Amino acid sequence: MENKNICFVIHSLQVGGMERVMSEIISYFAKTNAYNIHLILYGIKREVFYEIPDDVIIHKPTFEFDNTKRLLSTLKTLRFLRNRIKEIDPISVLSFGERWNNLVLLSLLATSIPVYVSDRAQPDKPLGFKDDFLRRKLYPRAKGIIAQTSQAKSFYESYLANHPKIRVIGNPINQQEIMETPKEKIVLTVGRLIETKHHDELIKLFVKINKLDWKLIIVGGDALNQHNKQKLEKLVKSLNAQDRVVLAGNQQDVASYYKRSAIFAFTSSSEGFPNVVGEALSFGLPVVSFDCVAGPSDMIQEGENGYLIKLFDYQEFALKLSLLMDDTFLREKMAGFAPISIRKFEKNQIAKEYFKFITNR
Template structure:
């Protein structure tokens, strides 16, 4: 019997949550016996060497994803994949346009990774407004629409008005054997050998992550609790964040670690993981922290962290932008952390198996739900 063919697509292989989750999912489907193609507009970036064995990497060699529409159309017409899975709204729209032009019967599954309405509130960008309008009019042409949390799924329904039965909640494929193995790797930093507790955050330095609130919380924390903060990541807001560290006189307690293709040892060795985001779609790093047994404090941003932490049962939630509340939660959690066993138990909800099972049901049941 001929193998079923599944296609995934990315703009590039630079470090990011969507890229990491796509590689996780593609590897799992190879293990399940599928023929898996990964189309990439420009196959460059930190994750290029991490493309799983058995995945057919197709480099479209285009600097912009929108330029790939003819290539995607040709791929659909010639290869006729049984299913095509995409993530990120602008990528989803590109694939929808290609499918319409190809008049393809491929089962198209598009996944939204952010709360679009909240994203528009925070960034108020013309580009995002255009994308939101296109989502409203064109997502109806996908066979299945996935939200990575209940909050995202509800927001998609509000924006698009498409049949609610066509919208599905599928949590990201976060917890894998590879993640757990990588978390065991050695990482050296002098702070891990000292008695002062270490707080870690991991993410892109952009406005969505709202790191100024975290730094402000750490400024307040210094009056009542000794602690140090590691920021793992990089991005356009770095220079602004570095200036805030100087302004708040936090140079001795804050360290910028830079981008790490394997951030998990930092997360595992930390005493606490903190997410300060203004908005998320899911919040992969929250589930990753649980998977390595590290306590979590997070903003209750739309959408994802509140669901992962089960409304505070598995970690403290604070209001978005509330640096006083965040400082208090950090102090209290460092002094009274939840048992590691409880955190690990919760992480099992976000395994690669659970996510792949959900996608597989959509792959095998085109348009029937």
């Protein structure tokens, strides 16, 4: 008997957290040999960065998306999605991305094809009048909604008037083999240099703590045309902290920074699911993080593997960070529990949860 089909739909598989998660889920499904796996790439850029198994059937539009004729290109994309997915005739479709999910659901109106959707950003973040309107009208038609965090699930239950099938499935976090690497007195943070990460405030509170034997290292580069690296460099210079605050820029080997560091600090105010928090915990770093929407509260157990701080309470953030910097025993205790606490996000376990949810198996 011929295997049935499952269809994964995403606008891009270039470098990015959403794209990495999709590629890992696809790889797991392909290894089961239970279904024929189809992948539809329909965005402006259709190159594949992440490794996809050879037996996955990839579909792309034959036309280019012309931004100068956006409406026409969007209509052509809708027609392509509808026709191709109907040809594949899948038992389930999995789509990623807020605005993109609207497009997929819209393309399959008046069909009986089951569509599962997952937003990959802060759940309550406004998308604009048009996309918010479409999400409110179209998401109730989805067969299932995958929320990355418990906060996201609560938002969808309220926003969509108790949709009957919402499941919390976090992101896969690579589990690390903890080596006896000597820890240095480094507070680490990893993330793009964008305003919602509040690196400027982290620098100021770190310098104010004034522990001269510690360093703050910020890994990440400019993004979203905000040009914050230059602003942060000026701030560090104005605080006379060039010897204690390092702007490391983008790094290929981020793991080496996790291995050397003793504490992870996270001052972001807007997330979908902050992978870097999970990565830090997997490397055995206690985490001090704002309790932002959404994600940190699903990974950090207060006083066990880190601290959750009320959003923008920089005084409390500095107190907890200073406590960890001063107390070696506390740091080591939390460091020992941190990798254990994140095992529920092991890659195959997360992919298995996706498998069960969208196949009803």
